[in-house]
Amino acid sequence: MSSSVSALITNPHNIIKDYDNLLEIGKISDHISPDSETLIKLNLSWSLYYPACSTEPWQLDGVASALRSRGYHNLTATENRTVVTKIEKGVVGNKWSPVLQKYNIPFIPLTDVEWKPYQIHAETPALDEIFEGTHTLPSFFVGKNMIHLPTVKTHGHTTMTGAMKNAFGGLITERRHHCHRLIHEVLVDLLKIQKEIHQGIFAIMDGAVCGNGPGPRTMIPYEGNILLASHDQVAIDSISAKIMGFDPMQIPFIRMAHDEGLGCGDPDQIEILGDDISNLNFRFFTGKSPVVAGDQLFRKGKLSFLEPLVFKTSLFMLAVFGSAFYHDYLWYNLVGRRRIHSFSKTPWGRLFDQY
Template sequence: MAEKVSVVKCNSYDEELVLEKVREALDLIGFKVKQGTNVLIKPNALMGKVPEEAVTTHPAIISAVCRILKEKKCNISIGESAGFMALGGTDYALEKSGIKKVDEKYNAKLINFDKSEIVFKKINGEILSSINIPKPVLDAEFIINLPKLKTHTLVGYTGAVKNMFGIIAGGKKAYYHKTCGNQKRFSNLLIDIYFARKPDLNIMDGIVGMEGNGPSAGKIKKTGVIIASRSGVALDFIAEKIIGFSGDDIQTNTALIRRNLKPEIEIRGEKNIRVSYEKPIKTFRGRLEFLIKIFYIVINPRIKINHKKCRKCLACMKSCPANAISFVNEKIEINKNKCIMCYCCHEMCPESAIEIGPSKFVRFIINIKNLAKKVLK
């Protein structure tokens, strides 16, 4: 049977409008929540950013879901583990993003997975044979996954599958970045984690997304959609189509196809919405590896510190799983020999002071190409 995915237009975060559109999206896939269900909501609270910066799931989306659940007298929890442990970590991210206020409004239980009891679970993944999961995730009767529509410098896009990486508590995320660093392994790791406790419902905040070098330092992109499905996998393939990505632009989708996990999909609602997104800078980790071993240094995008933007908060240094970043003479320095190109520093910098651009070799090729065009005119 085909997985139903609804796509609904929604052009603002007006709370009543969002509520109406979330209801419409759920009606289109035939979803009804049972009375008195114990529900865990998993938003995207990557880091401490205000809603207008389009890094986290907007509070209006979470509020709409909570309101619908309260009508059915559901017991609501909201849980997350942010991407960065320092500077207040998950607690700060939940407060800054406005998610804590929603939690208080609906008298929900706010759960910081970093402070939760961890349970060992055996799984049959491609990368993982076991996983440590916060007990509230395993205890949840029903999980609603609320991803944010954004690009991602490592895997191309962060959606429903990637958002479940946030059930991994604390520093274990950095460990996985280090040990599963290339695109192929990391994408398969994300899939293993997603299926370790597959969410029961997925609703994507695509009203305002992020393009370019996301998931935290990209460009804000008005997209005007809410997407819903019982299948996060199906949702991600429809989101891919909406933002104009294809092929291996989204590494998790590529891995899902290879593992025969892409379902048949039936779109309900808006079927022809297209909002072209700027793609993140291409990385070559995990591709043509026999060549990369030779050309890795000259081909792969370079990470650069914008010292004018840098506020010396050391978020980059504390989030680096390879310990490749140091603070020397009042400046951040990156050891290129240690750097594993996971882009955690770029993802977690609150000032967007970690910039990614073409290597000198690639810039040289681009300049030659542009010069040739001028000469041939």
């Protein structure tokens, strides 16, 4: 199957209709059967709301509306926690609750489901090394369709984050922070697993508001006014990276997935359906927050010899506290709230306030 990415330029007035058109152009029914149970994997990068950080409410609204109108009756939304995020708080803070209620879509936290060992047929060397060959997955994932709802944003660990990274929060428990040392290799392993356990995979990425700089949290909001969708997880990440101003084939997880035949990472080989986005270049940069920089210092930097002590003993709780204090109390109050106030005056900010 050839690789294509659907793209539409959007605005706050037409966003719901544009999502419907996006899925029509992307022929989602050819890749995700309406007759099968379909999971919607949300993206929760922060329990608090911050523009482009997590799945936007209009993104969930537009996708849910488009799916319901196409006969997708068996839908379930899901997301996991991390050591520094709380699912219940995130569902409320990011205004997912009213949208899920509007379309009568149940939400199942991955903390409430059974995780079972799964025998993976593909070679997953990075995961094998990190978890010593024992792989547990949410049992209710197996055999179902998967739709990912990431946003267009940068990431201090992976340059950018998108469809492939969204599986990171679904297929690994809150212990997934141990994967940061081999993060690019892990994302490739996870795509292999997805191709084994899901009937179909589709990604719908919101770039109405994007995140630039030290992602995935402490970013600079940017009005990108772009929507992307694809059945090829590698291709949509490639096009998103290109729009942000990066060379996709220089991003390790995209290049490795492309080389292993898991999708197309070369933007010159990807067909763009919908609007012409060939001239888009947001000229983003990837920065590193003190938390990300510290994580990398102890996992694969000059202090990596301390990794077992810092991350595998009770001292890790100090790192968790430090991350929560820096993000939720220090940065959010000193910098984030000011940026959110400015964002609230934009058309997208006013749309968020309506939910």
